[in-house]
Amino acid sequence: MSGRRLPESGNRIDRSRSIRFTFDGNGYEGFEGDTLASALLANGVDVVCRSPILGRPRGVYSAGIEEPSAFVEVREPWFEPIVPATMVNLVDGLDASGRPGVGVLPADPPSPKPGVHRHAHVDVLVIGHGRAGSESAAEAFGAPGSQRILVVDRLPWFEARESGVRTLPRTTALGIYDDGFVVLHERGTAYDTLWHVRAGRVVLATGAHERPIAFANDDLPGVMLAGALARYVRDHGVLPGERAVLFTTNDSTAAVADTLTSAGAVIAAVVDVREGWSVAAAEGTTSVSAVRLVGPGGETRTVAADVVGVSGGWNPAIQLARAIGVGLRFDEELATYVPDGTGPEWLMIVGEAAGDGLPATDAFWYSPADDLSTHFVDLQRDQTVQDVLDAVEGGLRSVEHVKRATYIGTAIDQGRTSGTLTAEIVNDALGMALGAQGPTSARPPVVPLPFSVLAGIERGPALLDPVRTTPMHGAHVEHGAVFENVGQWKRPRYFPRDEEDLDDALARECVAVRTTAAALDASTLGKIEVVGPDAGVFLDRMYTNRMSNVAVGSIRYGLMLGFDGMVFDDGVAMRLAEDRYLVTTTTGGAAPVLDRFEEWLQTEWPELRVYCTSVTEQWAVIAVGGPGASGIVRTIGTDVDLSAASFPWMTWREGTVAGVPCRICRVSFTGELSFELHVSAWHGHHVWDAVLDAGAVPYGTEAMHLLRAEKGYIIVGQDTDGTVTPDDLGMGWIVNPSKGDFVGKRSLVRPDTMRPDRKQLVGVITDDAGLLLAEGTQLVAESGTGATPGPGVGHVTSSYRSPTLGRTFALALVSGGRELIGERVFTLGRTEPIPLRIVDPVLYDREDERRDG
Amino acid sequence: MLLIRCPWCGPRDEIEFRYGGQAGLTYPTEPEALSDEEWADYLFLRDNPKGPFHERWFHTAGCRRWFNAVRDTATHRFVGTYRIGEEPPA
Numbered sequence: 001m002s003g004r005r006l007p008e009s010g011n012r013i014d015r016s017r018s019i020r021f022t023f024d025g026n027g028y029e030g031f032e033g034d035t036l037a038s039a040l041l042a043n044g045v046d047v048v049c050r051s052p053i054l055g056r057p058r059g060v061y062s063a064g065i066e067e068p069s070a071f072v073e074v075r076e077p078w079f080e081p082i083v084p085a086t087m088v089n090l091v092d093g094l095d096a097s098g099r100p101g102v103g104v105l106p107a108d109p110p111s112p113k114p115g116v117h118r119h120a121h122v123d124v125l126v127i128g129h130g131r132a133g134s135e136s137a138a139e140a141f142g143a144p145g146s147q148r149i150l151v152v153d154r155l156p157w158f159e160a161r162e163s164g165v166r167t168l169p170r171t172t173a174l175g176i177y178d179d180g181f182v183v184l185h186e187r188g189t190a191y192d193t194l195w196h197v198r199a200g201r202v203v204l205a206t207g208a209h210e211r212p213i214a215f216a217n218d219d220l221p222g223v224m225l226a227g228a229l230a231r232y233v234r235d236h237g238v239l240p241g242e243r244a245v246l247f248t249t250n251d252s253t254a255a256v257a258d259t260l261t262s263a264g265a266v267i268a269a270v271v272d273v274r275e276g277w278s279v280a281a282a283e284g285t286t287s288v289s290a291v292r293l294v295g296p297g298g299e300t301r302t303v304a305a306d307v308v309g310v311s312g313g314w315n316p317a318i319q320l321a322r323a324i325g326v327g328l329r330f331d332e333e334l335a336t337y338v339p340d341g342t343g344p345e346w347l348m349i350v351g352e353a354a355g356d357g358l359p360a361t362d363a364f365w366y367s368p369a370d371d372l373s374t375h376f377v378d379l380q381r382d383q384t385v386q387d388v389l390d391a392v393e394g395g396l397r398s399v400e401h402v403k404r405a406t407y408i409g410t411a412i413d414q415g416r417t418s419g420t421l422t423a424e425i426v427n428d429a430l431g432m433a434l435g436a437q438g439p440t441s442a443r444p445p446v447v448p449l450p451f452s453v454l455a456g457i458e459r460g461p462a463l464l465d466p467v468r469t470t471p472m473h474g475a476h477v478e479h480g481a482v483f484e485n486v487g488q489w490k491r492p493r494y495f496p497r498d499e500e501d502l503d504d505a506l507a508r509e510c511v512a513v514r515t516t517a518a519a520l521d522a523s524t525l526g527k528i529e530v531v532g533p534d535a536g537v538f539l540d541r542m543y544t545n546r547m548s549n550v551a552v553g554s555i556r557y558g559l560m561l562g563f564d565g566m567v568f569d570d571g572v573a574m575r576l577a578e579d580r581y582l583v584t585t586t587t588g589g590a591a592p593v594l595d596r597f598e599e600w601l602q603t604e605w606p607e608l609r610v611y612c613t614s615v616t617e618q619w620a621v622i623a624v625g626g627p628g629a630s631g632i633v634r635t636i637g638t639d640v641d642l643s644a645a646s647f648p649w650m651t652w653r654e655g656t657v658a659g660v661p662c663r664i665c666r667v668s669f670t671g672e673l674s675f676e677l678h679v680s681a682w683h684g685h686h687v688w689d690a691v692l693d694a695g696a697v698p699y700g701t702e703a704m705h706l707l708r709a710e711k712g713y714i715i716v717g718q719d720t721d722g723t724v725t726p727d728d729l730g731m732g733w734i735v736n737p738s739k740g741d742f743v744g745k746r747s748l749v750r751p752d753t754m755r756p757d758r759k760q761l762v763g764v765i766t767d768d769a770g771l772l773l774a775e776g777t778q779l780v781a782e783s784g785t786g787a788t789p790g791p792g793v794g795h796v797t798s799s800y801r802s803p804t805l806g807r808t809f810a811l812a813l814v815s816g817g818r819e820l821i822g823e824r825v826f827t828l829g830r831t832e833p834i835p836l837r838i839v840d841p842v843l844y845d846r847e848d849e850r851r852d853g
Numbered sequence: 854m855l856l857i858r859c860p861w862c863g864p865r866d867e868i869e870f871r872y873g874g875q876a877g878l879t880y881p882t883e884p885e886a887l888s889d890e891e892w893a894d895y896l897f898l899r900d901n902p903k904g905p906f907h908e909r910w911f912h913t914a915g916c917r918r919w920f921n922a923v924r925d926t927a928t929h930r931f932v933g934t935y936r937i938g939e940e941p942p943a
Binding site for chain 1: 854871879909911919937
């Protein structure tokens with residue numbers, strides 16, 4: 001090859017603006033408007049990279065998005081691990097080097113180009129500003145209902161014919177989605193933009209891609225798509241070679257010959273399949289030096305040439321349309337697939353993308369030869385005609401399977417050059433008709449883009465999901481709390497002192513709750529105010545027990561079921577007034593429960609006069625528990641009589657603590673005397689500090705989990721998994737069938753929910769008091785020596801090392817478990833079965849003697 | 854991304870909504886009067902047509918109201934949306 005810049009021509013370059021760039025360490029010059037590919041051709045660079053598997057030299061093959069051959073890594077001005085040279089717009093200081101078809105992410109990658117997201121709403125979006133696209137935009141302009149028109153094209157710059165039409169250059173469409181939603185990637189100079197466009201109508205004017213013909217050494221630098229040769233002359237003033245062979249099946253190459261000739265090149269041969277001639281092979285070491293031709297009678301001829309322009313016909317570029325439901329049909333005249341007219345009514349495909357104006361062609365896929373092992377079909381995947389035939393020979397009949405066996409079409413060009421070729425080679429090899437099965441599916445993004453553009457400015461862990469913190473979070477941080485994520489919430493898991501590890505801190509915190517006084521930040525509890533004259537009736541239908549007869553000032557624990565009778569959430573309902581309840585939910589259940597309330601109220605019982613409001617974040621909640629709990633509350637100051645006689649279990653009182661208004665609840669999740677202090681979120685930090693200053697030991701969720709398990713209290717979502725009924729939990733007492741219907745009630749008397757062998761919640765203890773079972777451990781009925789461990793009977797849901805009990809213990813769901821209390825079960829140890837015993841799930845203070853202090 | 858016309862808020866992106874399954878299923882007034890088979894039908898069996906389907910949507914990140922829609926399951930095209938209590942579009 002001997003590519004050079006022509007003295008004239010090049011309608012996309014600005015010769016007054018010279019650009020310096022570096023490729024493979026060498027300095028070069030190009031012009032504004034060049035792509036890296038055109039600039040490399042202008043500088044006579046034949047070999048851009050090596051092929052990924054076979055290491056063969058590869059050069060520029062096309063002039064656009066369909067490039068399967070010339071890949072580079074860009075280091076400056078912004079790092080991109082791999083990109084086709086045809087898609088890199090030349091900018092000052094560009095530093096790139098060849099990449100063998102596969103990008104490499106360095107261990108310490110340079111920061112990528114910044115990316116932002118933007119949204120746009122338009123009446124008409126035109127994708128592609130070729131002839132058909134610009135005509136469509138002009139037609140739409142001023143038409144009723146199309147005030148806002150946007151035209152996008154990947155060209156570095158272009159102008160719309162009408163001044164009111166908005167344009168986005170350097171922009172490619174990545175995907176078209178339902179209802180005119182289109183995602184675009186704009187490659188800016190300082191940053192990239194991912195556009196989310198909602199368009200009333202979408203006009204697809206993406207043109208067509210030329211199709212290659214496979215022959216021996218068709219991957220040698222100098223072999224290019226014929227139309228690309230003309231485009232480099234016309235657009236960039238670059239002549240890729242001096243002596244050209246044109247290998248064609250159609251009339252489109254006549255204009256290419258004219259363009260090359262007028263630029264000073266010699267047409268060494270026009271090899272027309274329709275006249276019985278074909279190219280057998282390209283010859284040369286690192287670029288084409290000669291071309292071997294075969295005639296209709298088998299005669300051969302070798303001509304000297306440095307470029308081969310190949311045209312096997314043209315494929316409409318409709319990758320974008322296929323994922324939105326546009327079908328294809330095989331067009332005999334064009335020997336390719338064109339849109340079949342199906343698809344959404346807001347999508348219009350125009351011009352060459354619709355198959356209009358494309359030249360008729362012979363169907364010719366590759367030059368026959370004994371050796372097809374260098375007839376490349378997919379250059380980037382180094383796959384040849386022989387590889388396709390081998391896949392078919394191996395028994396694959398679907399093009400989709402051949403794709404997966406050979407990886408053809410999975411590279412950066414997404415099968416733009418190889419797709420039709422591969423499909424027809426497969427059809428031919430199977431003796432099927434032309435077009436019997438089409439090219440493989442195309443999916444968004446139809447043009448590769450850096451992940452950093454998708455991420456936009458939303459980078460880093462903090463932005464992945466909102467982080468919710470309680471009003472006392474700052475105090476926890478100062479206290480050195482170790483946090484855990486509970487949904488979006490950060491909750492203190494434990495508060496290590498000095499060099500304590502989890503086990504040490506956990507034991508200390510548990511002992512504090514059981515023997516002195518401790519405090520838990522329970523602010524993350526979901527809290528919903530249910531207000532209205534029918535609030536009680538409504539809650540009766542949502543919970544398994546009656547809430548309408550809870551007295552004002554009292555609290556009742558409740559379970560909520562799904563339609564199917566399975567436990568969905570739990571919490572307490574505080575009656576604030578005749579027409580007002582505050583119900584609590586699990587931390588994770590806050591939004592689902594509110595959604596469920598709304599769903600029933602809006603869709604089934606619109607006649608109920610009830611409003612629901614989330615107040616989770618309006619209230620800070622501090623659970624002060626332990627034998628010394630009332631002492632702590634008295635120390636921080638309260639006007640509420642805390643004695644058990646006047647403030648009994650499961651009631652609440654309004655008053656002040658630490659000088660601020662407070663609702664105090666006598667509820668307990670640990671089994672100890674507890675006061676839950678509900679204060680305004682504004683006062684949460686203040687009251688928490690006061691409680692700790694008064695001597696309460698802060699404890700975290702880990703201790704809370706352990707303490708509640710000792711009491712056999714469940715955690716929905718840990719001891720339940722959506723297949724557990726109240727009776728399975730031994731909580732049949734909370735189901736009140738006499739009060740009327742409630743959600744899930746009917747399901748509780750289905751045969752399956754009444755089976756005696758359902759899994760039931762029990763306690764499980766190991767013979768070895770120091771052995772801690774893993775949560776999720778499977779249990780078997782028999783010790784089952786040998787390969788068969790016997791039937792599984794259940795699994796461990798919670799497991800802890802209890803400082804109070806001085807041993808480990810677990811909760812488990814075991815088939816017919818309540819009947820098995822006292823019996824043996826086993827789990828499989830590493831070498832031998834581990835003996836366990838089923839016990840009552842309440843292992844601590846079964847008589848509830850401690851909750852009143 | 855579907856463009857869904859909330860009957861209260863107008864056309865909004867799909868991400869603001871939550872899907873609510875088949876519309877027009879009425880919670881039985883007396884679930885206990887149903888046989889196990891009838892209750893199981895109500896609980897678990899739903900229509901699954903190819904073509905127009907009456908379904909529920911919840912504008913969860915908007916006005917938080919439930920509404921109904923007729924959508925073609927083959928094309929995703931919305932025939933129309935309507936408020937609870939209103940007649941579906943023809």
